[in-house]
Amino acid sequence: MRKIIHIDMDCFFAAVEMRDNPALKHIPIAIGGSRQARGVISTCNYPARAYGVRSAMPTGQALKLCPHLTLLSGNMEKYSAASRQIRAIFARYTDSIEPLSLDEAYLDVTDCPLFHGSATRIAEDIRRSIFIETGLTASAGVAPNKFLAKIASDENKPDGLCVITPDEVSSFVKKLPLKRLPGVGAKTAERLSQLGLNYCADIATAPLPLLVKQFGSLADSLLKRSQGIDERPVCSREQRKSLGVERTLEHDLLQYTECVETLSQLLPQLQRRLDHYSNTAAGRLTPIQKVGIKLKFSDFRQTTVEKQGQPLQLDKLLPLLDEAWQRRQQQGVRLIGLQIGFKTAALQQLALPF
Structure with a gap:
């Protein structure tokens, strides 16, 4: 019988900003975009969510819903430092940790001897430690598998805990x-x-x-x-499935040549990210499987064209860009993205009883 905890930080980027500047705590704030340029909301605090602002929402739409929204550009270095602190806390309880992003992770505490093996008390202690040491709140879900633990962590947000015992599944x-x-x-x-x-x-x-x-x-x-079954193990070794860069444009692009120019600027950015990833242990073992180009149009439709075995070269990418461009239906282009997908090893599925 497995004991899985899903930890999800509450409005992480915004929470870090509120911690460092208490004046922001009770006003609507969001990370991403600006009043002068287009972009999307990365995350927002709960006062902003009360107005309907959500992650991945275009900044312009967020400002219509909440005109007095305070927009912050964000500080990834600061967020990454807080994330490292949190992961160090996780490591006190188990070696079986699967980070999903900077602000959430699965922990398999089946074999953790602390608190007489009580996953509920372990989750409570993790949340307490995070708050004491970082000043940030986390929500947690405890369940017999990953799927239910993730669902549970969202049940009592923010700063909450939900436990689904095997008998309750x-x-x-x-x-x-x-x-x-x-x-x-x-x-x-x-x-x-x-x-x-x-x-x-x-x-x-x-x-x-x-x-x-x-x-x-x-x-x-x-x-x-629908039966509460999820046999996926918690994978301690992170295996990246994709890597990409994208740019939301200040003005819609109406000419194909403008898209080519933007793509040529994104290509070296992606190459630098790929070089950095390739220097990690996981990156050295992960070959590229496909390359794709994403366009988002003025009407917010988006399309992606991918091709397997495609070299990461501008002249080889232009046919993909051309195919995506043909789908614009006379709309301008507001966002261009370039991404690569990696070959991932199939994980052995473990059939474990509840």
């Missing part, structure tokens, strides 16, 4: 909306709802051929998650 997932399952986006949730499938309990009575026909490979995940 069945009753918990039955009431869980399908839209909260990994891989179920807005469009998939709408298709599920049209079939009368809104909660995990509904999947149990749905004909398997129907699920396979409607959702293909996602059907297997829907069936497992």
Whole structure:
């Protein structure tokens, strides 16, 4: 029986800024963009969220919802330093740590002897240590697997704890909306709802051929998650799946040649990031599988064109850019991104009992 904790820092970037400047604590703030230039919100504090501001929202839209929003450019060096502090705290409890980003991670504490092996008390102590040593709050979910632990960490945000014991798994997932399952986006949730499938309990009575026909490979995940099943192990070694750079433009680009020029500026940026990653142990073992170009248009549609075995050279990237450009439907281009995908080794799935 596994004991998994998912730790998720509360509005991490914004929380660091509020910690360092208490005057920001009770006013709406967001990290990302500016009033003079376009961009997207990286994160925001809870006063801003009360106005409907959310992560990944265009800055212009956020300012319409909250005109008095305080925008901060952010300080990645400061956030990374806080993240290292937090990960050092994790390491006191277990070596089995899977970071998902600077502000969240899975911890497998199955074999941790502290607090007589109580995952609940371990999670409480982790949260207490984080607050005492960094001045930041964290929310935690405790469950028998990664999927449920991540769902649980969002139940009592901010600064909360939710525990799903093995005996509670069945009753918990039955009431869980399908839209909260990994891989179920807005469009998939709408298709599920049209079939009368809104909660995990509904999947149990749905004909398997129907699920396979409607959702293909996602059907297997829907069936497992709706029963609370997730056999994925916590992976201590980080294996990056992709690497990319992108630029939100000050003005929409209306000419193809302007996109080529921007792409030529992004290419050396990506190459520097790749060189840095290649110098790490994981990077030396991870070959490039594909290269892709992303365009976001004036109407906020976006498209990505990818090709396997593609060299990271401008002349080889232009056919991908041209294909993406043809999809613009007379719209301008507001964002250009360049990304590479790595080959990742398939992880052995462990079938462990609850």
